[in-house]
Amino acid sequence: MMDFARRYWPLVLILVSAASVLVGVALELLGVTPIANAFLVFSNILVLSCLVIEIVGKLRQGEFGLDLIAALAMAAALWFGQYLAGAIVSVMYAGGHFLEFYAHRRAESGMTDLLSRVPRSALRITGEEFAEVPIGAIVSGDRLLIRRGDVVPVDGQVESATALVDQSALTGEPLPVRIMQGEAVASGAMNAGEAFDMVASMAAKDSTYAHILRLVEKAKASKAPIYRVADRMGLWFLGLTLVVAAVAVAASGDSARVLAVLVVATPCPLILAVPVALVAGISKAARRGILVKGAGVLEALSKVDVVVFDKTGTLTVGAPEVAEVLGTQHPDELLRLAGSAELASAHSLGRAIVSEAQRRGLALSKPDQAAEVPGEGVEALVDGRKVLVGGPAFVRSRGVEPDLSATGVSASAFVCADGRLVGAVRFEDRLRPEAARTVEGLRALGVRRTVLASGDRLEVAKAIGDYLQFDAVEADLSAADKVDIVRRESERGHVMMVGDGVNDAPALAVASVGLAVARGNLAAAAEAADVVLLQNDVGGVAEGLRIARRAKSIALQSVGVGIGLSSIAMIVAGAGFLPPVQGALIQEAIDVAVVLNALRALS
Structure with missing residues (x-):
């Protein structure tokens, strides 16, 4: 209940203060002035009390309270007996906080989508029994049943023949992806097909999704250097406000001009524009599969x-592919021999040879008496022929001299059959x-x-x-x-x-900014970099930079326009052409315009 109240306090505050003002105005029109003033004073004191508590809290944390001008305006309204003007300022301030609350909720929606998908439990399979267990109880090696619509709770391997998963929350890829038996499935993906079995490869706290969630929470809590610029501008603006108010009183002899100036000087553009625009930029990036570790990183990225x-x-794609097969035999036969021998190897180059042979439709034979020297090569009997596949040192150790001129290629892997060099396979990592x-x-x-x-x-x-x-x-x-x-x-x-x-x-x-293209090891990437591309697409580098620059530009634009309009209104109010009530209404219009402009960073 307390958490609910804290979370929705801006909404409660604006509703209570606005209702008090409406009742007060209605009673004033009916001629019941004392009771009307009581409602107006209640609205003023309620918001002013909350504001003072907030200012004191910020000062204890070493932060300057930009809301000080609003507090001075409300206090001045009570002092001069301008209860309606003070009540409008209280509604204006409460409305500004509500606008910030609404804007943050909307701007954070891209990150909130990730947080809302956190699974709380999983169906663990033990023998023939099924048990719903908290995800904190899952350990590596546990067998789990992922039902249709379930979010995968931990990283692991698919145990069923196939699985159809929606990875859009992780990568931004809108179409479901089919994962075959034995292939990895990342936590945070949602089962978009029939139920499937999987085996956990790690605990939930160490999984991909847990790393992403920690990153998101860090991003939501962070502040950028531009916030400190806003703080400095707030100090400057406070000084300007006091000077204008003093000049207005000295020139007119009317001390009530102080209230008129303070009412239109509330620096809501500084309070609202910067955080809303930067959070909106982070949220937009998250929707595009680009996780930015906070507002400070977003600003650094913009520079x-x-x-x-x-x-x-x-x-490059990061996986070797066969680029060329050269030798004394037909390329397909040479590749068939090499691919058959490499069936016994788990090396990435061996897998590339096997994949290319299968792509060409070659019939591979089961290797006999296979032996592998990890990282060097493999030897096996293929259809009665002794086949070696490996680097120069490996084939040389088996009594075959790797003559590069014989194959005409600087090879990554040599192929030997029955004690002689028959060819070579060249690899490339495709761009x-x-x-x-x-x-x-x-x-x-x-x-x-x-x-x-x-x-x-x-x-x-x-x-x-x-x-x-x-x-x-x-x-x-x-x-x-x-x-x-x-x-x-x-x-x-x-x-x-x-x-x-x-x-x-x-x-x-x-x-200044480290950006990781996640590829297969998303958890490690999230720890190493300031920005993580969740999708395996390096195009997010330029997209992230564009989003960051636009969000910062909109933040500064909102601050400049908002403070400029407030400064003009201050001068007009100081000259006596803008009474407190009208000034409060104009300032509220400026606040709304600033927040709406800051939200453009989402579009």
């Missing part, structure tokens, strides 16, 4: 003018289809410099860098080298490092 890209898994569009989009947004920082060979990195027209290409880099490059580029401007969130973690941490 980026240098972008450093990792290559593998960031600009993402959206990579060129992303780099072009960054330039269109005003990014002055793009750098490719890769651990790959120079010729490979340079080919990609030249194709994407990077300003600089660095290759053969270690994790420490990438950190040095980010620091060096920081001398040129605000740097964003874009990587896969795992091996690029040191460089992501040292950059």
